[in-house]
Each structure stands twice: as C-alpha cells, then as structure tokens.
Amino acid sequence: MQQFSACQAIVCDLDGTLYLESGPIPGAKDFLNRVCESGRQLYYFTNNTSVSRQKWIDKLATLDFPASPEQLITSADCAEAYLRRHSLYPTIYLVGNTELKKEFVSRGFICLSEEQALASEPLAVVLSFDTELSYQKICICYELILRDIPYIATHPDKLCPVTRTTFKPDVGSFIALFETATDGRRPIIVGKPTMEAVRFISDKANVARHKIAFIGDRLYTDIRMATTSGMVSVLVLSGETTASMLEDTMDQPLIVVNSVADLIKYL
Ligand SMILES: [Mg+2]
Numbered sequence: 001m002q003q004f005s006a007c008q009a010i011v012c013d014l015d016g017t018l019y020l021e022s023g024p025i026p027g028a029k030d031f032l033n034r035v036c037e038s039g040r041q042l043y044y045f046t047n048n049t050s051v052s053r054q055k056w057i058d059k060l061a062t063l064d065f066p067a068s069p070e071q072l073i074t075s076a077d078c079a080e081a082y083l084r085r086h087s088l089y090p091t092i093y094l095v096g097n098t099e100l101k102k103e104f105v106s107r108g109f110i111c112l113s114e115e116q117a118l119a120s121e122p123l124a125v126v127l128s129f130d131t132e133l134s135y136q137k138i139c140i141c142y143e144l145i146l147r148d149i150p151y152i153a154t155h156p157d158k159l160c161p162v163t164r165t166t167f168k169p170d171v172g173s174f175i176a177l178f179e180t181a182t183d184g185r186r187p188i189i190v191g192k193p194t195m196e197a198v199r200f201i202s203d204k205a206n207v208a209r210h211k212i213a214f215i216g217d218r219l220y221t222d223i224r225m226a227t228t229s230g231m232v233s234v235l236v237l238s239g240e241t242t243a244s245m246l247e248d249t250m251d252q253p254l255i256v257v258n259s260v261a262d263l264i265k266y267l
Helices: 028-037 053-062 075-085 098-106 135-146 171-181 195-205 219-229 243-247 260-266
Strands: 009-013 041-046 072-074 091-095 124-127 151-153 159-161 167-169 212-216 232-236 255-257
Touching: 009 195, 028 041, 028 260, 041 053, 041 195, 053 072, 053 098, 072 075, 072 195, 075 098, 075 124, 075 151, 075 195, 091 098, 091 135, 124 135, 124 171, 135 171, 151 171, 195 212, 195 219, 212 219, 219 232, 255 260
Parallel strands: 009 041, 009 212, 041 072, 091 124, 124 151, 212 232, 232 255
Antiparallel strands: 159 167
C-alpha cells in the first residue's frame, strides 16, 4: 500500500470500479472526494466510446462525483491524439454512434458519411463502440480495410458490461469479425491497455508513472496497462473479476481490494 499512498495521480476506470448499473459503489463518492482533498490529481478513464464526453460528464455529475471535462479520458481521446500525431487528419471514416461523430466533427474532423466513404479517400478508418452498427457500415469498413487505409480501433474490450453478470458485444468482437473477413487484418488499438493510452495519461498527469495509480476491475485492460507501464495497479473486486479469474491470470495486480472504499484510509 505504500506505493499507492505515494501516488500523486489517481486514475479510475468507471464501470465496475465506481458504479454498477444499480448505482454508485458504496463509498465511491467519499473515496473520490478524499483523493481531491489530499491534493492528488484525479482522472477518470473509460474505453466506452458509445457515448460522448458530455454524456460521461453528465453521468458523473448525476452520481455526485467530482468531475470536470479535463478529468475525463476516453479511448476516443486517445484515437484523436493518435490520428493527429500521425497526420491522419481531418478526413476519416468513423464507425461510430451519431453522438461520437458529432464530437469528432466539433474537434475539426470530417467524418465521411456512408454514402461518401467509398467514393472518397479517408485518411483512416476508425472503429469504435458503435451500437448503431449496420450491415452497410460493416461492408464499408471491410472495403476500406482491404484498401490498406490506416485502421484504428478505440479499444479491445470483447464485451461491455450491462450488469455485473450480463454483457453485450463490444469493439473486440467487432475486430474479430473484420479479422475473419479480411483474412487476418488487425487494427492499431489506442485505448486501455495500450501504450497510446499510457502516453495520454502520462502527458496529462505529468508525473512519473510509478506515481500514478490505475484502479480498475478488468484484468486484460485496466490491470494489464498498469502493470506493463509501471503504474501502480489496483484491482477492485466490485466489477467483473472474480477470485478464480484472478488465480488464473498472468495479469497480476500489485494491490487487490474489494472496492475503492477500502482505499480511503491510505490517502
Ligand atoms: Mg470496468
């Protein structure tokens, strides 16, 4: 716990870590307020790109969690940073919800419509958590991948939690579809657990990685990113990971607690 106490920045996953469908995790608000009172930086990081940043801020406000837009990081932010750094800007084909498209447009991107995508030359195709996915979008994305246009996916999660024990297919499942269709083409992934996400967090927090704690409930994203990058990894058992899953994995966190409430006394 000493490493955790010494952290100057705390980054929290959202679903399963701070709330469940049923509401906030007991003690989560007190934990977040304590982080702020202690003078540490607080950030939220979600891979879920099915809604806009504003929707996330609204949700955090509804839960009465302390949150400003600067404290929120999504895997769409990591995608934007990647696209800009690699000059894959402004024209893209985004496989994404209307809300996310509007957000990219508000940041200066040109998101080609389904009608325009194949007739134009987008600089990149970006695959996000599109809950409005249609067969037309699947066919366009497939064609663009075959044309060798840079192919970026916001995150690798196979499933998105609905409740603690029920899920719906997420971007990792879409990636598998295109991998099958294109005989093995894989995207560049930019959200948790990739180094692109680590870079984004490090740039924002501006402290050494071993002074950043990442708290999450998913082993192959939250914990893998923290352990491989040298952050302090904290697994909470309030979400999807069970004791038996933890026994069977290579993604071993430094710290395991039942929930964020258990961390308050170390701040
Ligand atoms: Mg989670």
